[in-house]
Amino acid sequence: MTHRPSTSIPFNWPYMTGQELGHISEAHRNGKLAGDGPYTKKCHHWIESHTNTLKALLTHSCTASLEMSALLLDLGVGDEVIMPSYTFVSTANAFALRGVTPVFVDIRGDTLNIDETKITAAITPKTKAIIPVHYGGVACEMDAIIKIAENHNLSVVEDAAQGVMASYKGKSLGSIGDLGAYSFHETKNLISGEGGALLVNNPEMIERAEIIREKGTDRKKFSEGIVDKYTWQELGSSYLPGEIIAAFLWAQMLEAKKITSKRIQLWQTYHSAFIDAENEGLLRRPIVPAECLHNGHMYYILLPRRFDRSKVIKELGENSVNAIFHYIPLHQSPAGRKFCKISGSMKVTDDISGRILRLPCWAGLEDEVNYVVETTIKVLSKFK
Numbered sequence: 001m002t003h004r005p006s007t008s009i010p011f012n013w014p015y016m017t018g019q020e021l022g023h024i025s026e027a028h029r030n031g032k033l034a035g036d037g038p039y040t041k042k043c044h045h046w047i048e049s050h051t052n053t054l055k056a057l058l059t060h061s062c063t064a065s066l067e068m069s070a071l072l073l074d075l076g077v078g079d080e081v082i083m084p085s086y087t088f089v090s091t092a093n094a095f096a097l098r099g100v101t102p103v104f105v106d107i108r109g110d111t112l113n114i115d116e117t118k119i120t121a122a123i124t125p126k127t128k129a130i131i132p133v134h135y136g137g138v139a140c141e142m143d144a145i146i147k148i149a150e151n152h153n154l155s156v157v158e159d160a161a162q163g164v165m166a167s168y169k170g171k172s173l174g175s176i177g178d179l180g181a182y183s184f185h186e187t188k189n190l191i192s193g194e195g196g197a198l199l200v201n202n203p204e205m206i207e208r209a210e211i212i213r214e215k216g217t218d219r220k221k222f223s224e225g226i227v228d229k230y231t232w233q234e235l236g237s238s239y240l241p242g243e244i245i246a247a248f249l250w251a252q253m254l255e256a257k258k259i260t261s262k263r264i265q266l267w268q269t270y271h272s273a274f275i276d277a278e279n280e281g282l283l284r285r286p287i288v289p290a291e292c293l294h295n296g297h298m299y300y301i302l303l304p305r306r307f308d309r310s311k312v313i314k315e316l317g318e319n320s321v322n323a324i325f326h327y328i329p330l331h332q333s334p335a336g337r338k339f340c341k342i343s344g345s346m347k348v349t350d351d352i353s354g355r356i357l358r359l360p361c362w363a364g365l366e367d368e369v370n371y372v373v374e375t376t377i378k379v380l381s382k383f384k
């Protein structure tokens with residue numbers, strides 16, 4: 001048995017490249033602290049060149065990017081958007097804020113992503129968009145989703161909060177639908193504390209995206225000298241981060257490949273180490289379809305139904321391993337009941353959300369991952 005670490009292993013630990021402060025002090029020297037300065041531009045170009053998206057815009061969060069999407073698609077009271085219930089609150093909240101009704105569809109048992117075969121049944125004359133969430137950086141079945149959207153004249157907004165540096169059939173997540181939303185929150189792969197980006201893949205939406213992000217004004221055209229004054233053009237808000245945040249994020253982007261490959265290696269270590277445990281019926285490992293290249297964002301296991309998850313978490317904690325679970329499905333939440341609708345059964349969502357267990361997975365865990373594996377197997381064996 002690998003020796004027990006001197007301190008408890010956190011569920012998440014933000015990875016720092018060591019270059020963040022250097023770039024922040026450069027931003028400080030530049031004397032340009034509001035948004036859309038040199039660091040923001042570097043980040044925009046990085047996203048555009050790495051994902052092949054037409055236009056990337058930094059935002060202060062993925063939540064903000066999703067809110068911008070609802071504004072961009074002109075959605076409002078009486079409209080519906082289709083999404084999984086097994087997701088973070090922002091996916092639904094961003095649309096509910098505009099008076100739109102999120103309609104939940106069940107997830108697939110393999111990837112835990114929206115079940116694309118159940119989407120068509122959820123479409124009504126009110127439906128305006130589909131919001132696939134790429135869980136754990138593993139892509140949804142995008143070919144099928146895009147086809148449904150085209151057949152019914154719907155927009156597609158990818159919640160790619162967890163999907164930076166991951167792809168589907170060679171296409172970067174976030175670059176496939178009309179719009180894509182990234183998160184650079186501390187718990188994600190590339191971080192800036194709080195932070196996000198909106199990827200605009202539909203050329204007709206670029207100009208309005210820039211206006212909505214700048215408080216609904218045409219300030220961008222003004223700063224480029226295209227117009228001689230800027231004014232309120234339409235509904236918008238302040239969705240851009242300041243330069244200090246962009247400078248931090250730039251340091252992370254420069255090491256994006258390294259950070260991602262560290263995470264993938266860790267993920268792979270878990271995955272290989274749990275083969276026997278899966279065969280013995282102690283757990284089920286994640287399933288990644290061949291067309292999906294994931295980014296090691298998350299390692300989770302599914303416990304057998306008869307195991308008491310809170311006891312497992314408690315025992316792991318007593319052995320210095322901090323494991324957690326999420327999400328409380330949105331259709332079970334108080335706000336979800338109030339603002340959202342369900343289409344069909346939520347059987348898989350209810351089942352999976354009760355059995356999932358997320359293990360620590362962060363760049364830097366390399367020395368302790370074997371301890372986490374051994375401890376997890378030891379604890380689970382007791383529940384057999």
Ligand SMILES: *Cc1c(COP(=O)(O)O)cnc(C)c1O
Nearest residue numbers: 061062063088090161183185196
């Ligand atoms: C993290 C996350 C968000 C929210 O990201 P923020 O940048 O914190 O706003 C939205 N959707 C999903 C699926 C997430 O994992």
